[in-house]
Amino acid sequence: MGMAMFAAGIRPRSAAPVPAKPAPPENAQGRANGPDTALAQWYPSPSFGPRRGDGKISVIVIHYTAMDSAEAALERLCDPAVEVSAHYLIGSDGRIWQMVRDQERAWHAGLGEWAGEGDVNSRSIGIELDNRGDHPFSAAQMDRLEALLRDLMARHDLGPSAVIGHSDMAPERKCDPGRRFDWARLARQGLALWPAPISPPEAAAIDPELFAANLRAFGYPKAPPEILLDAMRQRFRPWASGPLTPKDMALARALAQLAVDPDAQSA
Numbered sequence: 645m646g647m648a649m650f651a652a653g654i655r656p657r658s659a660a661p662v663p664a665k666p667a668p669p670e671n672a673q674g675r676a677n678g679p680d681t682a683l684a685q686w687y688p689s690p691s692f693g694p695r696r697g698d699g700k701i702s703v704i705v706i707h708y709t710a711m712d713s714a715e716a717a718l719e720r721l722c723d724p725a726v727e728v729s730a731h732y733l734i735g736s737d738g739r740i741w742q743m744v745r746d747q748e749r750a751w752h753a754g755l756g757e758w759a760g761e762g763d764v765n766s767r768s769i770g771i772e773l774d775n776r777g778d779h780p781f782s783a784a785q786m787d788r789l790e791a792l793l794r795d796l797m798a799r800h801d802l803g804p805s806a807v808i809g810h811s812d813m814a815p816e817r818k819c820d821p822g823r824r825f826d827w828a829r830l831a832r833q834g835l836a837l838w839p840a841p842i843s844p845p846e847a848a849a850i851d852p853e854l855f856a857a858n859l860r861a862f863g864y865p866k867a868p869p870e871i872l873l874d875a876m877r878q879r880f881r882p883w884a885s886g887p888l889t890p891k892d893m894a895l896a897r898a899l900a901q902l903a904v905d906p907d908a909q910s911a
């Protein structure tokens with residue numbers, strides 16, 4: 645998610661336990677209902693369909709909910725009228741719910757592309773983090789996200805390049821998981837990519853077209869350079885602002901290098 649869903653006021657978080665939902669033994673695709681991992685409790689959403697194409701999972705997309713509570717997000721992600729869903733939701737307290745089986749196509753990514761391919765929903769797993777978007781992610785939530793990523797990457801044979809943010813694949817529409825999400829922490833554990841330390845810019849010329857081309861080589865979709873600059877900084881230089889700098893140019897070049905040689909990463 646990560647759209648403009650802010651309530652006018654902040655409602656108190658409900659501490660009420662979320663009861664397991666009764667579910668038929670099979671889903672609409674005739675496949676067994678139930679979680680894919682012991683890390684999650686099953687809370688089925690009706691909002692999913694079959695994956696298109698070869699059905700192979702190659703991407704994990706991280707989101708924040710921009711909602712007041714995990715309970716409110718669960719309600720929305722399971723509301724057939726809203727037609728959005730994700731495979732997993734992680735509460736700020738670390739609880740994990742699975743709403744859509746891994747093999748099904750959840751409706752979390754929307755329009756966008758990554759590594760030159762659209763229909764990201766058909767080849768991705770979506771993970772929503774219970775976070776309003778204006779505060780840090782809790783340690784308990786990050787710990788459980790890391791456990792879930794390890795589990796998913798092992799089960800689907802994915803490397804750190806598979807893990808991206810919603811803002812990476814839809815930079816013109818989305819800003820989640822946002823500047824407070826700790827990508828370096830994931831990368832230190834092999835759960836995301838991080839570029840090698842950027843050597844001091846050797847008076848790198850400011851070239852917006854080269855900058856955009858390097859980001860496209862990393863996987864970003866086609867978008868105006870200023871949009872790509874903001875998307876890249878959200879993930880790799882969250883403290884930076886203002887126009888394109890030599891450091892941004894050098895970072896984009898390092899990211900392009902990472903796409904060619906994933907061993908070039910630091911962390």
Ligand SMILES: [Zn+2]
Nearest residue numbers: 645646707810
């Ligand atoms: Zn999102």
